[in-house]
Amino acid sequence: MAILTTEELIIDIPGRAPGVPLNLSLQPGQVWGVLGPNGVGKTTLLHTLAGLREPRSGELSLDDKPLTEIRRKLVSQQMGLVFQDRQDGFPATVLETALIGRHPWLSPWQMERGEDLAIAEQALEALDVSHLRDRLVNTLSGGERQRVAIATLMTQAPGIWLLDEPTNHLDLRHQTSVMKLLRNQAASGRAVFLCLHDLNLAARWCDQILLMFPDGQACWGPARDMLVAPALEKLFGQRLLSAELDGFPVFVPG
Numbered sequence: 513m514a515i516l517t518t519e520e521l522i523i524d525i526p527g528r529a530p531g532v533p534l535n536l537s538l539q540p541g542q543v544w545g546v547l548g549p550n551g552v553g554k555t556t557l558l559h560t561l562a563g564l565r566e567p568r569s570g571e572l573s574l575d576d577k578p579l580t581e582i583r584r585k586l587v588s589q590q591m592g593l594v595f596q597d598r599q600d601g602f603p604a605t606v607l608e609t610a611l612i613g614r615h616p617w618l619s620p621w622q623m624e625r626g627e628d629l630a631i632a633e634q635a636l637e638a639l640d641v642s643h644l645r646d647r648l649v650n651t652l653s654g655g656e657r658q659r660v661a662i663a664t665l666m667t668q669a670p671g672i673w674l675l676d677e678p679t680n681h682l683d684l685r686h687q688t689s690v691m692k693l694l695r696n697q698a699a700s701g702r703a704v705f706l707c708l709h710d711l712n713l714a715a716r717w718c719d720q721i722l723l724m725f726p727d728g729q730a731c732w733g734p735a736r737d738m739l740v741a742p743a744l745e746k747l748f749g750q751r752l753l754s755a756e757l758d759g760f761p762v763f764v765p766g
């Protein structure tokens with residue numbers, strides 16, 4: 513599986529001072545959680561990693577090759593992104609939407625094959641939306657749409673999964689099953705990098721954490737070192753109470 517690295521990366525947020533350059537390496541098997549207050553640049557970072565936005569400076573590489581020198585089709589075989597906001601511009605069913613994930617693997621105008629259909633059906637099953645397969649996506653609830661978006665990424669089957677707040681709109685059971693699925697994907701050799709606002713989901717399911725501060729400071733490392741109340745209180749400007757449950761830290765507002 514491919515490794516995505518950033519070298520001295522500064523994301524481009526208009527009017528913002530450069531802050532700390534990011535030197536990250538997304539390794540197979542890792543689940544990264546990106547935490548920071550609203551507007552700090554988490555989505556901008558995700559889009560920059562995906563090659564959808566120019567960085568202000570620094571380099572991005574996939575397996576040591578500059579991202580900009582790799583054909584987009586090859587990039588999309590190796591890296592996929594679940595957006596925070598989706599516009600379902602044209603009417604498509606849940607199954608048709610998931611099958612869009614196979615496009616990087618097909619030649620232009622090639623129809624999806626039986627194996628593509630099987631991959632999509634398996635992903636719909638894994639995200640608990642197979643009963644909705646013939647429904648138009650624009651008729652789904654927020655949580656159902658979120659699960660279809662993750663199923664589409666699963667159908668794409670890249671080595672690097674980028675997800676912008678993938679547990680948004682999900683009820684507790686589906687939050688847990690999505691986080692478990694992401695962990696399982698990492699266990700099978702993928703790298704997962706997600707933004708989220710829930711400290712307790714991050715503490716339970718992420719092994720690497722990137723903290724992004726409003727003044728441009730950033731720090732990253734193993735979750736057990738990053739997820740400590742003083743750092744998180746500074747990050748969010750919110751007093752926290754913490755305890756350990758089942759071997760993981762939990763945080764509640766103080």
Ligand SMILES: Nc1ncnc2c1ncn2[C@@H]1O[C@H](COP(=O)(O)OP(=O)(O)OP(=O)(O)O)[C@@H](O)[C@H]1O
Pocket residue numbers: 525526548549550551552553554555556557
């Ligand atoms: N096209 C743009 N022009 C000007 N400012 C922008 C543009 N796009 C984003 N920004 C600003 O860049 C900053 C970072 O936005 P971004 O969406 O990356 O934050 P975020 O950390 O993902 O926030 P949230 O937690 O609210 O999703 C914000 O202040 C936003 O207003």
